[in-house]
Amino acid sequence: MTPFTLSEPQRHLEAQIRWQPVELAFWLATLLPFVFAPNYLVLASQIAITALFALSLDLILGYAGIVSLGHAAYFGFGSYTAGLIAKWGWGEPLTGLAAAAVAAGVLGYATSFIIARFRHLALIMITLGLGLLLAEAANSAGWLTGGADGLQGVRMWKLFGAFQFDLYGTTAYTYSLTILFLAFLLARRLINSPFGLALRGIRENAVRMPAIGAPSPAHIRKIYTIAAVMAGVAGGLLAQTTETVSLETLGFARSADVLVILILGGAGRLYGGLVGAIIYMVARDQFSGINPQYWYFWIGTLLIAVVLFLPNGVLGGLTRLMRLVRSAA
Amino acid sequence: MIASAFGVLFDGFAYGMLLFLLSVGLSVTLGMMNFVNLAHCSFAMLGGFVTVTLTNDLGWPFLASLPLAFLSAALVSIALERVLYRRLYGASDLAQCLLTIGIVFVSVAVAAYIYGTIQQPVNLPSYLRGSVAIMGQSLGVYRLFLIGVSIVITAVLVAALEFTRFGAQVRAAVDNQRMARGLGIDVDRVFAVTFALGSGLAGLGGALAIEIVGLDHAFAFTYLIYVLIVVAVGGLGSIAGSFVAASLLGISDMAGKYYFPELGAFLIYFVMVALLMWRPLGLFGRR
Amino acid sequence: MNALALATRGLDKSFGSLVVAKDIELKLPQGERYALIGPNGAGKTTLINLMTGMLKPDRGHIFLGEKDITALKPEERVKCGLVRTFQINTLFPHLSALEAVTLTVCERRGYARSWWRKLPAYGDAVEEAHAILVSLRLAASCYRPTRELAYGQQRLLEIALALATKPKVLLLDEPAAGVPQGESAELFSVISDLSRDIAVLFIEHDMNVVFRFAHRIIVMVGGRILVEGTPREIAADVRVRDVYLGGTRHG
Ligand SMILES: Nc1ncnc2c1ncn2[C@@H]1O[C@H](COP(=O)(O)OP(=O)(O)O)[C@@H](O)[C@H]1O
């Protein structure tokens, strides 16, 4: 499509969604760890996985305005699916990941019918309840999940039959980053489509949507399922790259963490979850020596500060700062 | 374990009364301002630790520490309401949710810093220990005491709400905030007072809870879930709803633990989700 | 009289003990402009909520043309051609006017489900949205976020969103609410220029505007239709005069 054939309003809309140089720079920078921090590739891989999980939450929370306190359900479900398949003797990564995606997607589609009916407090409670329900179920089904000890005996085959998942995390990071990038491209497409516009409509004013003839529940079911698939893939990646699955993948703490990460980075701006994941995971790695209790003290303080002073997250703050600088110049 | 059905019922009801004390304040304030306060159990935890400190370290009698548990939780909640909560009235539920989760994180960390991560013991006076036989059933004295206290408080609450001027203002504000403002009621002040009272009750509940469910630094998280279940199932702003929901939850949780221990809390969560799907506004919700 | 575009039969609604609609029989013929007037709290907005499906009536039926739409969801009624605007701006604050209207057009054309092609690629929808904004003189600021638009422009955008659904029946809830008197005539000239294929029912308090633009007037008081007639009949009606002179007008 050449810009010459576009009308003025089309060009305006096109300009909003064009790839920016800073985006290219961001993705190039994700390759830097291979060169400058080869000892941190394991961490980098975990960051990529967390970023993918946060991106999936961004699709429902940042774009469609669906607050979820139980998003880890889909992450954990994908994790156990990928882990169990490998444990039962099929260690091929890509098909295992696809299975995690399908499983989480089916769960997401089934629950989306519940989600689409509620808003506000009831929605928060329902997502929380569903998350706890699944975590309890996994805890009770110790014969399947390994219970509190976690799922042991997950052995992955070589990726494409050639690349072993090594201790340094080279394969793991390459693999996770590639999947993250593909998922990001998909999310970016989706957000800039008419469907993406409809999602923003739901976030901006759920009351008006039916009055312009929009079937919000159908849109919500769709994006919720897509987000569940993405969360399941993230969970599957974690299971495959760490070769273990713990109950914690389903827990409330993980749901809360990913919320913190997304809010910290800035919800509803696609890179928010990514930037948030980098900041959060690097900080946690730096402070890994300290008591986890103190970690949560600072996270709590940070949350309060972000809500009060930085309602659009780090990225929103940066955007505002840039605008100030530009208008001052 | 084999327990008589009556014993389970009694223990469950006592447990339910505890949950009622812990949650009634949240129900009323939520109904009034629609403020999603996930930090409600942090106030309960505060009350619990105040009692632990007073009785264990300073040698206060247990009963004398209870009013202070109430007062301290109420006072801290007033301060937080002024400094933090007030800025987010009318903000999105997400913002309220995040702010109050932040408060929970901080409170849990502070509790762990001061008291460590172990279960806190509490010294009950001898007249609250042991059990008595009533009509051939052996009933725990402390549980009887708990039920008594809760019923007295419920009666006082209901009477205050029905028969006092302030109660009428609270009812009006819960019923229709806009109309209440139109009638010249200072809803923000009514809310602040209700919020303090509700948090105080939670603090009292936290103190009374130690003997039944224990107290550690994670209390604010563990019981948040139960409190939310009571509020969601009972319906916002309904004292009767909270009472019924808390009793049901206490009894069914206790019964689940006796008869289906392998299911853990699964049953409770399942019942909650099912109930919410059936009646999103709770059993007694009206809006 | 033309065939009926919209009709209600025995519509009842109460909020607790407060009766806000009682036995409402409303008939709006195709292509006509009707005004719905009545003191504040008479139940006019509630009646629009009932007809568009945002509230469920306790009793009664709603017909769009021949079709009984009582059981349809709000968005399904919009698809059938029954569309409303809101007394209090109910817009998308962070979407630009162009995006909001394009969204509406996309929903109507069935594009809003597609998530693979980019929005600008749907040139027909974007063009149609832009044309609607041009016709309402909103083109100059259509790229700005809605919340930055002047209040009067936001009132126009309310109407633009409704028009983008291609309504057969348009229910306008105080379209000029909050607009200075001078500008409200301009706003109503936009409304009276609408295609005669659209039947319009508008709520308005300014009697000059009502008498100028309405073919017929329905007067509502206390949840009931008091009287219906031509502007001349209504002007002469003693009961209406009692309500307006005796009671509150804008109250
Ligand atoms: N959702 C509601 N719950 C309770 N009362 C309502 C509700 N909506 C409107 N009302 C009441 O119904 C009456 C009619 O309101 P409304 O239809 O908005 O009047 P109008 O548009 O004619 O000014 C008013 O007394 C109003 O307070």
Ligand SMILES: [Mg+2]
């Ligand atoms: Mg009105």
